[in-house]
Amino acid sequence: MTQDDRLQQVLSAIDDKNQQDPNTVEHQGQSVAKEWLYGQRMSQCLASFQPDASEILQIACRAQHIQRWAIARRDYPMDRPGYKRWRTELAKFHATLTAELMADCGYSEDEQERAKSLLQKKQLKRDSEAQTLEDIACLVFLTYHLEDFAAQHSDEKIVDIIRKTWNKMSEDGHAAALKLPLSDAMGSLVGQALNG
Template structure:
């Protein structure tokens, strides 16, 4: 991100490096371009890139939140919470709090002010107002990363009708710009067909 680093300076560059360093040991990997890479490190970089495409000048706080949104997520696996939807929602909320706390610790170490840190925390915890453009870009980027890296495998283990409902619900949350980017993405034919079915 040379342009972004030039815009925000060495403190931003150091924070990004520390966040990436925290995510690098992820034992969970995904395949990208034929290589196995740490999942959360890769997702964080992808979300950063999507946010930069969605907004012409994303704020420093938004880029920091994008990079730290799932920091060290593997430390709190799903099976440490009860099964079922209530357990799932508790797990998700706990993750948001954990990720925000991790981000705060790094940003404090880098010398960020409380306003910036608080903004990063609210973005990670999804506590921004509905009409907040950066909150929307954050949500859009998360969805685009999901479509790019997780939709296919998720669809393989999920009933088709359930997937259709998931896609419809997700589609209602993202912006028109994100919808265009999603449809222009390099999706597997079966994934594209699933999305088209959900939108029909």
């Protein structure tokens, strides 16, 4: 099996897992699995942001939310520590499941461990690929999810969320975010967040 073959095989395996999402969203007039669509958007954003991304980073991007619905937020206390525990356990789950799929496709243990490290963002500010993965997640959030989020929360809360998102991003991420085709309303909130 060539390197390209095994990459396509593992990306398809991730897609198959995400196609099982019971939560669906409308996309181009069709109802599609929510986390499958998220994975596609992560990959598209990575291809645009860093066209020469490594194979392992491509896998981690596609698997960022693999079977996310399997560990529900409601099963943890609805406070900050509960949220952090949920996020930590989700990251471990994503990492372990992705490594299993990689093993099935012929990836070495070192390659699996690298993907696990990226998905758990263990060295965020010191690992350029982990930072790129974070940048992509932030760009996908700003592009596709900010508007829906804004409809459910006060402007003050959204400005705070944008600030926190911005702080997680690299300078390259910031440059890409400033070029996003946001609506006037969202652009205004981003402006408030960055100038406040």
